[in-house]
Amino acid sequence: MMLSRSCLVYRPISRNIPKRFQSAQAATAQTDRIPLPAQDAQVSKLTSGLTIASLENYSPISRVAVIVNAGSRYESTKNLGSSHCLRAFANLTCTGASTFSITRGLEAIGATLEATTTRDHLLYSIKCLRDNVDVAVNYLTSIAGGQEFRRWEVNDSKYRVDLDLALAEVNPQIDVMEKLHGTAFRGNLGNSLFCPKYMLNEFTPDLLKEFVDTQFTAENMALVGLGVDHDTLKAMGEKLSVNQGCKVNTVSKYYGGTESRVQNNNSLVHAALAVQGAGIHSEDVLTLSVMQYLLGPQPSIKWGSHMATSKLNQAAAKVTQSPFHASCVNMSYADTGLFGFYVLGHASEMESVLKATMGQFGGLTKGNIDENDFKRAKNQLKSSLLMKCEDQESLLESVAVQSLSTGAYQPIESVLAKIDNLKPQDAVNVAKKVFNSKPVMAVNGDLGNTPYLDELL
DSSP states (O other): OHHHHHHHOOOOHHHHHHHHHHHHHHHHHHHHOOOOOOOOOEEEEOTTSOEEEEEOOOOSEEEEEEEESOSGGGOOTTSTTHHHHHHHTTTSOBTTBOHHHHHHHHHHTTOEEEEEEOSSOEEEEEEEEGGGHHHHHHHHHHHHHOBOOOHHHHHHHHHHHHHHHHHHHTOHHHHHHHHHHHHHBSSGGGSOSSOOHHHHTTOOHHHHHHHHHHHOBGGGEEEEEESSOHHHHHHHHTTOOOBOOOOOOOOOOBOOSOEEEEEOSOSEEEEEEEEEOOOTTSTTHHHHHHHHHHHOOSOSSTTOOOTTTOHHHHHHHTTOOSOOEEEEEEEEOSSOEEEEEEEEEEGGGHHHHHHHHHHHHHGGGGTOOOHHHHHHHHHHHHHHHHHHHHSHHHHHHHHHHHHHHHSSOOOHHHHHHHHHTOOHHHHHHHHHHHTTSOOEEEEEEOOTTOOOHHHHO
16 A cells, blocks of 8 residues: 555655755754854842843743732731733833833834732733834833823722722632731731722822832832843843832741631632742742642642642541542742642531541641652652743743842752752651641631631641
């Protein structure tokens, strides 16, 4: 059959000559092509105090961001919700560009603008074609350094904050995680990512401007780029008009032993329990990350049961036949963090599910960690970190956070080497340390069968 098929294909020699010639040309071109050298991340500081960080990856798409220590932890009782408002008002008129100009100008060069907030940081980022990065950065520096907050624009844009609040209200997971931080920390990291409703009409241009003048100082900011030459980015950073001033630092304090309970008629109960974790600069942060994968984080396979490797799911499955979810959470901030678990289950079975997951959670301190399970957890963590490095948005945020907080960037190779050196006993030692702190808990739903915190200890 193969012989007869080959005989049916007739190609005159005259047709093959051009193709062979083109193939030879392509081979020659590939041989002459010089591979571009891999570059490490570069971090430097301008005389103004502004940090500049870049990673040249030769991508046709450039990403540039301005990161500021202006997350919700820096808010006071007088300006709660400022970071949420700044995120919602990112495209309002600024020095040198109106709202219309920003929108049409970025669309004309195929760029996108995003503003994101965490409890630590506010991040303005632009993604554009490499050839248009100079135009995009001009808009970015105006947005981050020239806010005007015109009264009528601020009032007309408050509906965006209202929409965020409405969406958050119908999401029990958001409520639980916000309440968990509120019970663990008093103010500071306990401040919500969302603007309180009673503050929405209190925000005036002067109040927003006061927060920006305090937080948006050169020492408190960094200009970061992927797919951008470092010297080019430094020249662009000189155009960023910001105030002089020292880096603003706030120290958070963990308070344990408290809980938040929101009673309603939801038949599914959301519950989160945590102890004090580690900050991003702590030596224990990688050990806790391995412990997270040891217990079972969010499933990586959509609709998967996550029963094969999740110790929390395995423990919960032994005490219930109803649908449930259990995963370990590990949240690290500038100076501290939270380490615990999140459970979703039927209201009638929450007592048994919570006690089973709590038993598995606390079992880490007893030293019964299997060597193969620990190796598997390390491999999963390394895989996750490498995957995030392939995601340019995640990589940009990582470079931004590290460069602003430490003035340097730790390459992924050194992080992987540290993970390889971890031993099961390291996890036991860290578990004993963090579990010495009093836990906090937040629950939401029909709580008739949901135990109180002291009943789980």
